[in-house]
Amino acid sequence: MIIGVPGETVDGETRVPLTPSLAAELGDDGFDVCITAGAGERAGWSDDEYREVGCDVVPDRSTVFDRADVLFQVRGLGATPEDDADRYRDDQLVVGLLGPYSIDDELSTLAEQDVTAFALELVPRISRAQSMDAQSSMASIGGYKAAVMAAEALPKLFPMQMTAAGTVRPADVFVVGAGVAGLQAIATADRLGANVRAYDIRPEVKEEVESLGAEFVELDLETDDASDEEGHAREQDEEFYRKQREMMIDVVGDSDVVITTAAVPGRPSPELVTNEMLDGMADGSVVVDLAAAGGGNCEPTVADETVTYDGVTIFGPTNLPATVARTASRLYANNVTNFFRSLLDDDDTLTIDTTDEIVDATLLVHDGTVRNPHVDDEAADE
Amino acid sequence: MIIGVPGETVDGETRVPLTPSLAAELGDDGFDVCITAGAGERAGWSDDEYREVGCDVVPDRSTVFDRADVLFQVRGLGATPEDDADRYRDDQLVVGLLGPYSIDDELSTLAEQDVTAFALELVPRISRAQSMDAQSSMASIGGYKAAVMAAEALPKLFPMQMTAAGTVRPADVFVVGAGVAGLQAIATADRLGANVRAYDIRPEVKEEVESLGAEFVELDLETDDASDEEGHAREQDEEFYRKQREMMIDVVGDSDVVITTAAVPGRPSPELVTNEMLDGMADGSVVVDLAAAGGGNCEPTVADETVTYDGVTIFGPTNLPATVARTASRLYANNVTNFFRSLLDDDDTLTIDTTDEIVDATLLVHDGTVRNPHVDDEAADE
Structure with a gap:
């Protein structure tokens, strides 16, 4: 399975959703990592540091979008001023801050492509999900x-x-x-x-x-x-x-x-x-x-x-966390990786169990279906 | 006796050498204070605040130089890129950070004018002088x-x-x-x-x-x-x-x-x-x-x-202290005022006792004489 890190497009976004040390751990567990050159640079990690732990550093984002089975992003979809939706590949799985409150029709496009997208903003505040709670780790910074x-x-x-x-x-x-x-x-x-x-x-x-x-x-x-x-x-x-x-x-x-x-x-x-x-x-x-x-x-x-x-x-x-790029990236990368690992079964196969409370809360689109009613619920709960 | 605060000319200098509360105390003790409009503004004290405690707020620096018997400055003489020497009035007394290490011939001009100038950079590190030690209070900030x-x-x-x-x-x-x-x-x-x-x-x-x-x-x-x-x-x-x-x-x-x-x-x-x-x-x-x-x-x-x-x-x-203008001004104004008061005898008359250790260390020019050898001594002591 190839995990892809396309890098960020939003102005002033310095964070990277995967550190070399976490990439190394994923590599040890048999995952391949593909990352766009320069993706970690603003958080202080060079391409060489990713290469040294076995990542495939590719020259452009489109290569990552083409190859990856799973995408790690800091900001995607509704959390980016410019729509990334067209780049996602059929059957791809995406984890990131996806701005679930401001997504409109992108999700239907993704549904047609059978993309699976998880918005980390929606991680529920339950103890089992704490290690994936990017909203809290970033709010703290x-x-x-x-x-x-x-x-x-x-x-x-x-x-x-x-x-x-x-x-x-x-x-x-x-x-x-x-x-x-x-x-x-x-x-x-x-x-x-x-x-x-x-x-x-x-x-x-x-x-x-x-x-x-x-x-x-x-x-x-x-x-x-x-x-x-x-x-x-x-x-x-x-x-x-x-x-x-x-x-x-x-x-x-x-x-x-x-x-x-x-x-x-x-x-x-x-x-x-x-x-x-x-x-x-x-x-x-x-x-x-x-x-x-x-x-x-x-x-x-x-x-x-x-x-x-x-x-x-x-x-x-x-976006104050982006001004503390190094620490923010470490914590965010932990959140994303923990979330990703929670989706793996004992054979390291991705299993999307929509009855799981965390999956249910964060899943925006899956299996050709847009699942957005819970976005409204979430907003109404606050 | 008129104490004058001409205000600062150096780019980025935000400090003021006298606060309204200290001006009020000096007023209570019978001193008049004359200050250029806007002198305290960058440290957060308005002209009105000075007026309310009895200061004479005048529209330009030259009026302060003309009227004052004693000048309080943050930076003067060698501590300013542009020479202020020509503005000092005959027989005037000046207290401030005067850049004693980079003064050249200005002092002879001042000697001819019978100006008395004290450089606070040269306050000796003795316990009696601690309350006047602007180098220390500013270094701390x-x-x-x-x-x-x-x-x-x-x-x-x-x-x-x-x-x-x-x-x-x-x-x-x-x-x-x-x-x-x-x-x-x-x-x-x-x-x-x-x-x-x-x-x-x-x-x-x-x-x-x-x-x-x-x-x-x-x-x-x-x-x-x-x-x-x-x-x-x-x-x-x-x-x-x-x-x-x-x-x-x-x-x-x-x-x-x-x-x-x-x-x-x-x-x-x-x-x-x-x-x-x-x-x-x-x-x-x-x-x-x-x-x-x-x-x-x-x-x-x-x-x-x-x-x-x-x-x-x-x-x-x-000049980091200037980025903490309010606190730096409070402490510096205390230093200057304490120094000034140390020159007063029981009748609040200025008495320059050149045998006093603090006076001797800080006095650059007095009584028509340039007293700069101690500048070299000081540098050599470090």
């Missing part, structure tokens, strides 16, 4: 890098300074959303010595936030007088959003750095930080909006641009 | 920022990752020179989770390096057979440099990041990291050379440029 990026841009030190030249307070960092990216941003900012606060609409993450050294910001909700009237639920909602807005105005205005991480796969990002809140921040403050791909959590955010609003610098990076 | 800059540029994470997607080793950071900047770079890289090693020709700093969590790299010198021959000292020198070179080849080649900090005031920086050593580093590795202003510790370094040598990115920043 994004959270780290967001904190480092903020430290690089802020005209203040993150740590407190107590020196003969005077004492300087630590920077105040506010992280909105305590998912994988948010927790890693919290941990990194805390490591650098900042004073970190975090907020999440899920109060149950409080303990985890506090275990990383940050303060969990809570809303002062008056729940006592909540049971006396009709229409109560709706009123509490209004009260909730009013309190949340007041808290955000206070905490954002007090912060040197705000890192927002509330991205919803396949949907526009909720606007959590308004211009009114940013008005309270001091000149030189920094926002890193990790939800920029979906339009951002912050009112002035522009995807892949750095904008300034009222003296505040707002970064809208959409 | 530079060391912090060098580590953050390296983390931002490195295609790897600094901290170890142990996740379901696999384990990734921490980045290896090597800091050359364990002075103020080096120690802060060590502390910051260690905080971010890197595996840090450091080297300094002074073995006595070992304990301090280790207390920050780093490993101190020692040379394996055979000192036992050192006493049997004539010309021994010279041979030991050769042995020392050979061992040092071998160690550097090994450790540099093993590192993801190298931060060099061996700057010698007024002299070319020693070349410690050669192209041969860089050849051993992996593609994507990062060098931050804090000695770039003196030509760099690293063979390919170019001051204020980012160069690539054999896949390694080499940063040659000469």
